[in-house]
Amino acid sequence: MHFAYPPRKSSNPPPFRPRTSALPTIRGKRLKTIVLTGLAFLTLLWLFQRGGRSRHAPPAYHKPSGNPPVVIVTVFNEGKYGKGYMDMVKENRLKYAEKHGYGTFFVKSSDYDLHGAPVSWATLPAVRHAMTKFPDASYIWYLDQNAFIMNPLLKIEEHVMKPSRLEELMIKDHPVVPPDSIIKTFSHLKGHDVDFVLTQDKDGLSSSSFVVKNGEWAKFFLETWFDPIYRTYNFQKAEQHALEHIVQWHPTILAKLALVPQRILNSYSKEKGGQEYKEGDLAVRLYACGEAGEDTCETESQRFAQWKAAYQDS
Amino acid sequence: MSLSRSPSPVPGGGWASPGLTNNLSPSGRSSPTKAYAGSNGTPVMWERQKNMGGAAYQSFSTQNQGFFSRHMRRISSSLPRFKADNTHGAEREKIGHGRWNMPRLGRIRGITGRMSRRTKMLLAFGLLFLLGYIIFYSTPLVYYYRRTSWLGGGQKFVIILAANVGGGVMEWKGAREWAIERDSIRNKKKYVAKWGYDLEIVDMSTKKRYAHEWRESWEKVDFIRSTLRKYPKAEWVWWLDLNTFIMEPSKSLQDHIFDHIEDVTYRDINEYNPLNISHPPADPYLDELSKSPIGDGNPNSIHLMLSQDCSGFNLGSFFMRRGTWTDHLLDVWWDPVAYEQKHMEWEHKEQDALEQLYTAQPWIRKSTAFLPQRMINSFPTGACSEKGNDPRIHYDQKDRDFLVNMAGCEWGRDCWGEMYNFRELSYHLNRSLWERFKEDLLCWIWFKLTGKKVKF
Numbered sequence: 001m002h003f004a005y006p007p008r009k010s011s012n013p014p015p016f017r018p019r020t021s022a023l024p025t026i027r028g029k030r031l032k033t034i035v036l037t038g039l040a041f042l043t044l045l046w047l048f049q050r051g052g053r054s055r056h057a058p059p060a061y062h063k064p065s066g067n068p069p070v071v072i073v074t075v076f077n078e079g080k081y082g083k084g085y086m087d088m089v090k091e092n093r094l095k096y097a098e099k100h101g102y103g104t105f106f107v108k109s110s111d112y113d114l115h116g117a118p119v120s121w122a123t124l125p126a127v128r129h130a131m132t133k134f135p136d137a138s139y140i141w142y143l144d145q146n147a148f149i150m151n152p153l154l155k156i157e158e159h160v161m162k163p164s165r166l167e168e169l170m171i172k173d174h175p176v177v178p179p180d181s182i183i184k185t186f187s188h189l190k191g192h193d194v195d196f197v198l199t200q201d202k203d204g205l206s207s208s209s210f211v212v213k214n215g216e217w218a219k220f221f222l223e224t225w226f227d228p229i230y231r232t233y234n235f236q237k238a239e240q241h242a243l244e245h246i247v248q249w250h251p252t253i254l255a256k257l258a259l260v261p262q263r264i265l266n267s268y269s270k271e272k273g274g275q276e277y278k279e280g281d282l283a284v285r286l287y288a289c290g291e292a293g294e295d296t297c298e299t300e301s302q303r304f305a306q307w308k309a310a311y312q313d314s
Numbered sequence: 315m316s317l318s319r320s321p322s323p324v325p326g327g328g329w330a331s332p333g334l335t336n337n338l339s340p341s342g343r344s345s346p347t348k349a350y351a352g353s354n355g356t357p358v359m360w361e362r363q364k365n366m367g368g369a370a371y372q373s374f375s376t377q378n379q380g381f382f383s384r385h386m387r388r389i390s391s392s393l394p395r396f397k398a399d400n401t402h403g404a405e406r407e408k409i410g411h412g413r414w415n416m417p418r419l420g421r422i423r424g425i426t427g428r429m430s431r432r433t434k435m436l437l438a439f440g441l442l443f444l445l446g447y448i449i450f451y452s453t454p455l456v457y458y459y460r461r462t463s464w465l466g467g468g469q470k471f472v473i474i475l476a477a478n479v480g481g482g483v484m485e486w487k488g489a490r491e492w493a494i495e496r497d498s499i500r501n502k503k504k505y506v507a508k509w510g511y512d513l514e515i516v517d518m519s520t521k522k523r524y525a526h527e528w529r530e531s532w533e534k535v536d537f538i539r540s541t542l543r544k545y546p547k548a549e550w551v552w553w554l555d556l557n558t559f560i561m562e563p564s565k566s567l568q569d570h571i572f573d574h575i576e577d578v579t580y581r582d583i584n585e586y587n588p589l590n591i592s593h594p595p596a597d598p599y600l601d602e603l604s605k606s607p608i609g610d611g612n613p614n615s616i617h618l619m620l621s622q623d624c625s626g627f628n629l630g631s632f633f634m635r636r637g638t639w640t641d642h643l644l645d646v647w648w649d650p651v652a653y654e655q656k657h658m659e660w661e662h663k664e665q666d667a668l669e670q671l672y673t674a675q676p677w678i679r680k681s682t683a684f685l686p687q688r689m690i691n692s693f694p695t696g697a698c699s700e701k702g703n704d705p706r707i708h709y710d711q712k713d714r715d716f717l718v719n720m721a722g723c724e725w726g727r728d729c730w731g732e733m734y735n736f737r738e739l740s741y742h743l744n745r746s747l748w749e750r751f752k753e754d755l756l757c758w759i760w761f762k763l764t765g766k767k768v769k770f
Contacts, residue, residue: 132601135601
C-alpha cells in the first residue's frame with residue numbers, strides 16, 4: 001500500500017504478550033535449519049545403510065575347546081594279529097591316555113569301506129571319525145598299531161604341538177620327500193599356523209605316527225587325501241605315497257605342514273628304516289615287523305616291554 | 315551519455331520522429347513544447363494537434379507513452395556502445411568498459427537482476443539438482459560413485475571374461491569369431507561401467523603348459539587365483555564364458571542376487587539333481603555339519619555359486635568368493651593323478667573334475683550353493699533341447715532372464731547368429747523412453763498414415 005505517510009500508531013503501545021508455554025518456541029530460520037539438518041542426516045543414514053547392508057559376518061566354525069586335549073587313534077588290523085597282542089597295544093594306549101586325560105579311539109580297519117584298496121588306507125577315515133567323535137579335542141595323534149608309547153612323562157601338547165616348541169623343532173627348507181625332492185618345507189612357518197606334524201624316515205614320509213590339529217583344515221586335508229582317485233591310482237605304498245604326492249602338488253597342504261625330527265614322535269625299532277629308538281623317546285614303531293625275513297611283531301614287541309614298568313612307578 | 319544517437323549534421327540530429335528528442339534533454343521539461351522542429355524546418359504537427367485545433371499540449375502526462383519511451387533505458391543499455399576514441403577492431407571488444415560487453419550475458423544479468431531472491435534460490439537449487447542428476451546418473455561418473463563401499467559396493471565384484479578362446483591355434487578365428495568377441499566384450503564393458511564393477515578379460519588361447527600335460531580349460535582355476543590377487547578389494551569373482559550376453563544390464567548383481575543370497579540359492583542338490591549325486595553324504599565317520607543337506611544354512615559360508623544344466627554342473631557362469639575354502643578348492647581342483655586317470659573320460663575337463671570333487675569330498679559341499687539355471691545361465695533353444703523347451707533351462711523373454719549363455723554353439727549351431735539375435739533382443743527390450751516413443755508412437759503413426767515402415 002502506498003500511503004503518503006505511514007499509518008498512525010497509537011500512543012499506547014500494545015502490552016507485551018507473555019510466552020504461551022514455558023518451552024522455547026522454534027521459529028522461522030531456526031526451524032528451517034533444524035529441518036534441513038534432520039533431512040540431511042537421514043539421507044546420510046540411508047546412504048550408509050544401503051552400502052552396509054551387505055556386510056556379513058563370516059561363518060563361525062566350531063572351535064575345539066580342548067577337552068580332551070589329545071585323542072590317540074589306533075586302527076587294528078584284526079585278521080593279522082592275535083588277540084593277546086592287540087590287547088597289549090590297547091593297554092599301552094589306555095594307560096598313557098589315563099595318565100594325561102587324553103581320549104582314545106580304537107577302530108578296526110574293516111569298519112570302513114575302502115572299495116578294495118589296501119587296508120592301510122583305513123588310517124584316514126579313522127582319524128576323520130575321531131574328529132567327529134571328539135569335536136572338542138585339540139589334537140589327534142594317529143599311532144600305528146605296531147607301535148608303543150614308551151615314555152609316558154611326555155605330553156603331546158608340550159613335547160610336540162606347542163607353537164614355540166614346533167618352531168624350534170621344525171625342519172626348515174628340507175626336501176619333503178627324501179632324498180632330493182625339489183619341494184622343500186617352508187622356512188618361515190609360524191608355530192600356531194601348523195596343522196599337521198609328521199616325520200620322515202629313510203625312504204619317505206612316514207604316516208605311522210602323525211598329529212593333526214582338529215579344525216576345518218584338517219577335515220579338508222583328510223578328505224582330500226582320502227579321495228577315491230588316489231586309491232584307484234594304486235600307489236605302491238598306498239596312502240603313504242599318496243601323502244607324498246599331495247604334499248608336493250598342493251601348496252595349501254604344504255603350508256600347514258611341519259616336519260619334526262623322527263625320534264620326537266616316531267622312533268623305529270631298527271636302524272634300517274630310520275632313526276633308532278633311544279631311551280627317553282616318546283614312542284617306538286616296530287619297523288617292518290611280520291614281513292618277509294623279519295621277526296613277527298609279537299616277538300619284536302618283547303624287546304620294548306619296558307613300557308609297562310614306566311606305569312608301575314606312578 | 316554523450317551521444318545517444320548517431321551524429322548527423324542536420325539540426326536536431328537528423329531524427330525526424332518527435333518523440334525521440336526532447337523528452338530526455340537535460341532541460342527536463344515534462345510537458346511537450348509547443349512545436350517541434352522537423353527535418354525540413356517546418357514544425358511537425360501531430361494529427362491530434364490538428365484535430366484539437368491547434369492546441370499543442372495534452373492535459374495528461376505523455377511521458378511514458380510508447381514502447382520505446384518506456385523501455386528506452388533498457389534497450390539502449392544492451393545495445394553496443396561506441397566511444398569517441400577510435401580504438402580499432404579487436405581491441406575494442408577486449409576493452410571491458412567496466413561492464414559486461416556480451417549481449418547474451420547482459421540479457422541474463424538483466425533477467426536475474428529483476429528476479430526476487432526467492433526465485434533466484436529456487437532456480438539455483440533446480441539447476442544444482444539437474445546438474446547432480448546428470449553427473450551422478452547419466453555420465454560415466456556413475457562408475458566411480460557406484461564402486462565405493464558405502465554407495466553400492468561395486469568394487470567387491472570382478473567379472474572375468476574368457477576371451478580369445480582357442481586363439482586361432484586349432485581353428486581359424488575369422489570375422490564371425492572376432493565379431494562375437496567384440497559384442498561380448500562390449501556388453502560386459504558397458505555393464506561394468508554402469509555398475510562400477512571391475513572387468514578382467516583373460517586370454518584363453520590354447521597353450522601347452524607342461525611337458526606331459528595339456529591343461530586347457532583348467533586355466534580357469536589359474537585365472538581366478540590371479541584375479542583374486544590382482545583385485546584385493548574384490549570379494550566375489552564372476553566367471554563368464556565368451557558366448558554369453560547380459561540381457562538385462564539395468565539389473566545390478568547386488569539387486570539380482572547378492573542382497574538376498576539366502577532367498578535365491580539352494581544348497582541341497584536334491585532339488586535338481588541331473589547327476590543323481592547322493593546327498594547328503596552318508597559316510598558314518600562324518601560329523602553333523604558334513605552330513606547336513608544344507609550345510610550350516612548360513613549364506614556367509616557360501617563360497618561357490620553355480621548352476622546346473624541338463625547334464626550336470628555348468629561352469630559357464632559362476633561365482634566364487636574370496637576365502638580360505640576357495641584357496642583350498644583352487645589348489646586341489648587340478649591334480650596330476652586325477653588328470654592322468656580321468657582326462658580321457660572328462661569331456662568337460664574342470665567341470666567334470668569339480669563334479670568328482672563334489673561327489674567324493676564332503677568339505678566341498680559345505681560351501682557350495684546352487685542357483686536356478688535361468689538366474690545366471692539361461693540357455694538358448696538349441697542347447698539342452700533333447701526334450702524340447704524346458705522352462706527350467708531355456709531363455710524366456712517374458713521373464714526377462716538376466717544372462718544368456720549360448721553354450722555349445724560352436725557344435726552345430728550358428729554362434730554369430732545367436733549372439734546377434736540376443737544382442738538385438740536385449741536392445742529392443744531395454745529401449746529408453748525416447749526410443750520407445752519414437753518407435754511405438756511416431757513410427758506407428760507414420761505407418762498408419764503412409765503404410766511405410768521407417769526407423770527414426
